[in-house]
Amino acid sequence: MTTVPTDGDKPVWILQGSFGRATVNFISRPLVAHAHSQYQFLFKLGGSDCPFRIGAQDCTLSAERAICLNPWVEHAKGGSDDQPSLILSLVIEAPWLRARLQLGENGTANIFPEPLVVVTPDVHHHVERLAAAITNHLVAQDDGCMSILEDLITALGRDFADPALTAGITPSGRPVDFRIHKALSFIKHTSLANPTVAEVAAQVGLSRSRFFEQFRRCMGVSPQHYIDWVRMSHAIQLLGTSDKPLSDIAAELGFEEHSHFTRFFSQHMGVPPSEFRRRSVRLNVHAG
Known part of the structure; x- marks a missing residue:
C-alpha cells in the first residue's frame, strides 16, 4: 500500500x-x-x-x-x-x-x-x-x-x-467506549485551544498511557493525529470562507507564531496556507 x-x-x-x-x-x-x-x-x-x-x-x-x-x-x-x-x-x-x-x-x-x-x-x-x-x-x-x-x-x-x-455482516471491529466518545466531543469543541493529549486524557479520567492505548484501539490513529486532523479541518474552513490575514488565523487556531502555523499546515496539506488559499480562489473563479 x-x-x-x-x-x-x-x-x-x-x-x-x-x-x-x-x-x-x-x-x-x-x-x-x-x-x-x-x-x-x-x-x-x-x-x-x-x-x-x-x-x-x-x-x-x-x-x-x-x-x-x-x-x-x-x-x-x-x-x-x-x-x-x-x-x-x-x-x-x-x-x-x-x-x-x-x-x-x-x-x-x-x-x-x-x-x-x-x-x-x-x-x-x-x-x-x-x-x-x-x-x-x-x-x-x-x-x-x-x-x-x-x-x-x-x-x-x-x-x-x-x-x-x-445479512451476515457483523459490526465493524473497533467498539468506541463512552470515554472515547467523550474525548472526541471534547477535542472537537476545544481544538482551537490546541489541547494536549494529557489534557484530553484528564477530561475523561484516564492516565495518558491508558488513554493513548484506548484511543488508538478504538480509532486506529493516535490522539495527536486526530487532534491535528480536527485543527486542519478548522484551518481549511477559515482559509476557504474568510479573508482574514494568515496571522489572525494562526492565532485563532492557537499557534503562538505565524511560522508555526505555516509549518503545521504545509506538513499536512503539502502546500503552505498562502498557496492553498490562492489555489482555492483560482478554483472558485473557474468553477462551474
Missing part, C-alpha cells in the same frame, strides 16, 4: 493497494460523465456541497449524504459555485469488496440499491478515521491504515448494501 501526496493543481493524497484507491482531495471543477468497473464511495469532508448526476438522477453530496456507486454506473460531477470541496473518494476493486463483505465471486454486481444514502454515525466515525490516516503520512504508510479501511467497508456493507445479500 502506498500514499502519494501531490502539490500539482490541488492538494491530494492517494492511498493505493490491492483494494483499489482511496483519495482525499480539494476540488471544485466539474468532472465529465464516466463509468468504471470498480465500486465507488464519496464522502464530503468539508467545503461546499457537490452536485452529481448519477444516471438520470441529480444528487448532492453533503456532510449528511454520501454516494454509493455500483460498477458501470455512469456519473458526472458538477462545478461548485461558492467554494471547493474536500472529498474522500474510495474506488474499490470488486473482488476485494466482495471478499470483505463475504459474498461469493459470482452474483449480482448491484450490491448497493441506492446511490445517495444518509451517513450513519458508524460510517461517519470510520470516514473520519480514514481521512485522518490518509492525510498523515506516517499513519497512511502504516499497516494499521488497512484495518481502518476494512472497518469502513464493513460498515458500508452493513448499512447501505442490499440486506438480502449482506
